[in-house]
Amino acid sequence: MNKIGLILFTFFICSCQAQIKENDIQVQNEVKNYTFETVASGIDIPWGMAWLPDGSILVTEKSGILYHIKNGQKTEVKNVPVVYNRGQGGLLDIILHPNYEKNGWIYMTYASSEGDGDGGNTKLIRAKLENESLTSIESLYKCGPNTTKGQHFGSRIVFDNEGYLYFSAGERGNHFVNPQDIKRDNGKIYRLNDDGTIPKDNPFVGKEGAKEAIYSYGHRNPQGMIKNPITGAIWAHEHGPQGGDEINIIKKGANYGWPVVTYGIDYDGTIISPDKEKPGIEKPIYYWVPSIAPCGMVFVTSDRYPNWKGNLLVGSLKFQYLELVKLNGNEIIGRQKIATDIGRVRNVAQGPDGYIYMGVEGKGIIKIIPN
Template sequence: MKKIAILSLSVFAFLSFSCDAQVKPNDIAIKDDVKNYTLEVVAADIAIPWGMDWLPDGSMLVTEKSGVLYHIKNGVKTEIKNVPKVYTRGQGGLLDIALHPNYTKNGWIYITYSSEEGEGNGGNTKLIRAKLQDGSLTQIQSLYKATPNTSKGQHFGSRIAFDNHGYLYFSIGDRGENMVNPQDITRDGGKIYRLHDDGSIPKDNPFVGKDGAKEAAFSYGNRNPQGMAKNPVTGAIWAHEHGPKGGDEINIIKKGTNYGWPVITYGIDYDGSTISLETEKPGMEKPIYYWVPSIAPSGMAFVSGDKYPNWTGHLLVGSLKFQYLELVKLKGNEVVGRQKIATDVGRLRDVKQGPDGFIYMGVEGKGIVKIIPN
């Protein structure tokens, strides 16, 4: 009888996991593209436009994964000089860029990239800040460098966001050490970090004073966050992260919170094997939404203003896998709908709302594409 009971429980666990992996209770069918807009390429021929932000004069700074930082004005691309050496391997390269919220007063620009500086072979994610003068980066300051270096080519992250209190958030993926880094607060990787804008660690960070902890870490149990943005209504920092085969997640980032990877997940491994039978566990935060199958999300932006009345208040997420922009419709913190935008536009790496109120997409092989409502 005991053997039968154990077998029954095992079968039940397998079936429960199978259902979670294939059918989501909160699944929302995605609606087709309405196409009530046109697309305009405003900066062409950028291989992998990873991140973008705007200078006060309306011109753009765009990172290209291979290590080039472009200044784009009126469609003309100029390469910025004195960009730090980038460790380009796999998913690593020149990653995100963000201007300080008070850029007009202090001139600071923040950049994440994969760097080979420090111990060990290979590279890991680094955060710097710098100023732009006469087409060159100057006053470069190192704010954070993840350790150790590794020659693995996956899961560097990385996005940058500022909250309403001036704190700087940035993400680093688990670097392929998914069974070790995300759940260990003494190791870099699989985390979202919070710093003061000068790189110093806030005294109220959750792991300050804990033996051996990475005190810059703000959350952990994250797999590979490549989208992060401040909710303009609540001020909360939202992030999405790549799952394995299925199980991409949207999370609202909270202090000291464990988001579960790889202990809980809605995905399976790429070879079809089981990573975990659990999708929830006490002390671990479940996502507010997850995708099965994976859309391979990259880039995230909230829509505000009056340029796109039907999109205002909702969330935009790029899909590398399915090559469209997804409108994630929200009711408070709940996902209530999904819609395709820019179907078949290409591998969509980043999405941002510009200071002019228009939505811009970074599309691999195309460049920067503007969405113009009809």
């Protein structure tokens, strides 16, 4: 590094440390007023969870297996599409249609090798479940082109109050090209109608060359996305590089800045951008420095957890715990460790029974039982 580079790097680190002091809320140690119950074991990387009306659970495993868990027994669902299982890619999220009991649609994202180029990219499908097999499979959106890079596929799926479907796709390790270009896929959050068609009021409809499914852009790798049950807004978190994981409220047509602005630095210590804020770029409502590597997110609405109700739970892959993110409206006012040393928490969800469930790598699905 030359002298000018060293000066810039020192300035960045100092200013980042000052910003950390202003933004960072120290994480409190856990108050262990709960126990754990293993619902299903032997699932290597449980990514997504969705509950069927009978209380059974569909769980995606990154390698490409879709499990149906009922009364503690795992059944492998047949006719699951072949996934591109490389790096962070594989079988990813799963969600039921809000009117599932009437139409039977199940939505999934996964890394697919279909389309142009070698490798794979994020794809969204919907299907129905009949006799432990997927049927009526429909392709709704496929990001392209493919790449053999193994990082940053996303991906989470959520429906809003109006019935629109959102899904996230990471920038596939091509951060200097994809996330800021609305003519390219990746580094985006997309909004579709439930049948995969594009809503006429999407922000880039009619713009020459634009990917009209894009709802927001400038994302790095969003692996948590959920609807705020009070406001109806879509919240997402995403991985930063070395520092700078973010929680964002997703707005129509908004630019979330990656890599033009960031609160982190690259893994080799070099500066990605000297800027943490810029006009026209949405600021996160919170960022983590150091990075916790967030994955999965849920708003707690259950009366079973009175001390957690009204707050967020976020999984930490890096530090292997669940984090309670305490809220006052849209403001983050506190952090607390839950399930310390449980393992790499890949997902967290609230079941229809009101209990919190974690997908933990190498362990499976674990339910948190309050004392």
